[in-house]
Amino acid sequence: MTRIEGQQISDTAGPSMPGPYKIVGATSLGIFLGALDSSIVNVSLVTMAGSLGATMTEIQWVVLSYLLIITSFMPLMGKLGDRYGNTRVFQAGMLVFITGSLLCALSPGLIVLVSSRVFQALGASMMTANGLALVTYFTTPHNRGRAIGLNSIVLAAALGFGPVIGGILSQYFGWQSIFLINLPIGLLGFIVVQKTVPETELVKETTFDTIGAMLFFTFLFALIYFVSVVTTTDLAVSMVWVSIIAISFVAFVIREKRFSVPIVPAGLLADRRISSSIFSALLAYMAIVPLSFLFPFFLQEELGLTQSVTGLVLTAHPIVISVVGPFAGFMSERVRAKYQTVLGLVAQLVGLLFIGLSVPNIPLIIIGIAIMGFGLSTFSVANGNFIMTSAPREYMGVISALTNIARTTGFSVGTAMVTTVFQVYRTTAPYTQSFQWTIWTFCFLALLAGIISAFRGLSPAEKESPILNES
Incomplete structure (x- = not known):
């Protein structure tokens, strides 16, 4: 229960x-x-x-x-x-x-x-x-x-x-x-x-908390829009957007604590199991953005691959995820979430390092992409199962939404971040070296996500299971 x-x-x-x-x-x-x-x-x-x-x-x-x-x-x-x-x-x-x-x-x-x-x-x-x-x-x-x-x-x-x-x-x-x-x-x-x-x-x-919904929308909209245009926005305009983000977030938190039926119940995000799982998912999806956004540009502009060949190289990632997914789901019912999620994030970290070291060897890069696919599938399945198992049934819609927000926000923030990081490196280094440095910079996100996952605690199912509750 x-x-x-x-x-x-x-x-x-x-x-x-x-x-x-x-x-x-x-x-x-x-x-x-x-x-x-x-x-x-x-x-x-x-x-x-x-x-x-x-x-x-x-x-x-x-x-x-x-x-x-x-x-x-x-x-x-x-x-x-x-x-x-x-x-x-x-x-x-x-x-x-x-x-x-x-x-x-x-x-x-x-x-x-x-x-x-x-x-x-x-x-x-x-x-x-x-x-x-x-x-x-x-x-x-x-x-x-x-x-x-x-x-x-x-x-x-x-x-x-x-x-x-x-x-x-x-x-x-x-x-x-x-x-x-x-x-x-x-x-x-x-x-x-x-x-x-x-x-x-x-x-x-x-x-229904209409005001809370509007504040949450304002916060997320301003955050995602700002990180999408931050590299082309002057300081004064940036400060305006930062102020909107901060004010709307603080106002939303205050509103949710005082309203009888909040959009996001305080008890959910106050639960360390749920909040740490959502934040680690955010970081994990940010960490794969170099693969989904920056890598196609590198393959076509620097290595001269066509769009069709680029697509074939990138399909190694979803193919591995599709193969590993059922096995990862089976294991998530038998292994503590913190062990499986940490394993997945370590694999994601290794995959990023492998890609950075393998450039411009395409066969080795594909191996690195496959390792990242294994890592993301292993992590996301166990993390999703843990979050939804920890959530009360009447809040499953909210938790499902927050889980998906972690994914889409991770992609959004990661895209803006990878562009900025690459442009900074590009001012002092060649294209290939800038790409490698950007890849390695994003390794820290996977590392941080792994540390957070290691201290998430146990879900109700893990506490009740004689197998999962073993020390």
């Missing part, structure tokens, strides 16, 4: 449990699409810019707007799922996402396209925030790790193969096709969820 703020919640699965594999299968299409559209447009930006008459600075908002909205709105959508039903909100998100995708494909100009991406991201945030909550709700501590492992495979496949799929569709069918492909897949996913996934129990609350 799990306690928080005087409430006691059962760790058994919810009523009418369809089974972990059926739940993951039913929700996978929505989760896949939400994550896919955060990466599928990257290789099509040049084509979009030419078609819409936009500069590269302007066309970046096609990516940035999606990332900002999906990250900022996930806590609100998770809370709505807890209050009105995770299944209901998940399905509504699929319909919003499909509609947004159609609007994106029909956009005649950049402003309409960016606005459509905002609408699309609202739907994605509804799916992403409640997808993991549904997987957790309809599983038990005995099979939850495997279910979350399969869920991580879906996310890895979407993020890893997005650029490859986007490149093929854009090259042969036009950039509009990367949005139109969402329509049949999304409709199929909606029907499958409708027929397969029951509704979750509702949290009976009479009030």
Whole structure:
């Protein structure tokens, strides 16, 4: 049993449990699409810019707007799922996402396209925030790790193969096709969820913290926007953004402590197990940004590889994650989370070091990428299982949202950080050496995440298990 703020919640699965594999299968299409559209447009930006008459600075908002909205709105959508039903909100998100995708494909100009991406991201945030909550709700501590492992495979496949799929569709069918492909897949996913996934129990609350939601949105929006433009912003404007970030965060914390039904209950983040797990996930996803963002530029600009070959090199990462995911889920049900997460982060650290030392040997670099894939899969599955097992059932939507926020915020902050670090090194060193130094700098993030994971404590399932509770 799990306690928080005087409430006691059962760790058994919810009523009418369809089974972990059926739940993951039913929700996978929505989760896949939400994550896919955060990466599928990257290789099509040049084509979009030419078609819409936009500069590269302007066309970046096609990516940035999606990332900002999906990250900022996930806590609100998770809370709505807890209050009105995770299944209901998940399905509504699929319909919003499909509609947004159609609007994106029909956009005649950049402003309409960016606005459509905002609408699309609202739907994605509804799916992403409640997808993991549904997987957790309809599983038990005995099979939850495997279910979350399969869920991580879906996310890895979407993020890893997005650029490859986007490149093929854009090259042969036009950039509009990367949005139109969402329509049949999304409709199929909606029907499958409708027929397969029951509704979750509702949290009976009479009030909703609208002000708290607005403050949290302001904080996340300002933070992600600032780190995205910090290298091109003067000091005065930077101070304004820093002030907005600080004021909105402090105001949000004060509001949540005083409000009777907060967006993020204080007891959740005060729980060292949950807060340390979320923060270590944030650092872990920041640490892989050199691979997902900087590495493609290095392969094409410095080593002269084509886009297709670059995509093939990078697919080593999602392929390994997909292979390791089920095994990592199986182990997370039998091994203490701190051991498995530390192992994964050590592997991620070794992979980064290996890539830095192997440049420019492509076969050795691929080995380093594979090691990083093993590390991320091993860490993320165990970490996700630990967080969701430690969370009270009535807050699973919120915790699911916070877990995904750690991932998207890690990518956002990491992207801004890797660009800044590389540019600093580039002023005094050649391209290849600057790339190596940047890789090694990010090793410290994986190291810090590992240290935090080592002191996370035990989840309720680990305390009750005669195997996991062994010293």
